[in-house]
Amino acid sequence: MHxxxxxxxxxxxxxxxxxxxxxxxxxxxxxxxxxxPDGVCHLYWGGRAVKLGVPATQP
Structure with a gap:
């Protein structure tokens, strides 16, 4: 894995x-x-936040 x-x-x-x-x-x-709607997942917990994923490109 790289x-x-x-x-x-x-x-x-x-x-x-x-x-x-x-x-x-x-x-x-x-x-x-x-x-x-662009497929990015936003997580919020214990005063923390993280964004996972890359926005989907439109055709």
Whole structure:
């Protein structure tokens, strides 16, 4: 797997796994989710927010 950029997938997975181990729940449990018409998923939880996906291009 090739990765680049500031946040690496393995680091995010480790963070999630650590939360499961220490808190007994996934960090995203209870998150609010909004999916915009362009296909981008917005997650909000515990004062945090993250945007997943790339906007779909119009034909």
């Amino acid at each position: 990765q680049s950029g500031g946040r690496r997938l393995r680091e995010e997975l480790e963070r999630i796994r650590d939360g499961l181990s220490t808190e007994g729940a996934l960090p995203l449990f209870g998150a609010r989710v909004r999916i915009t």
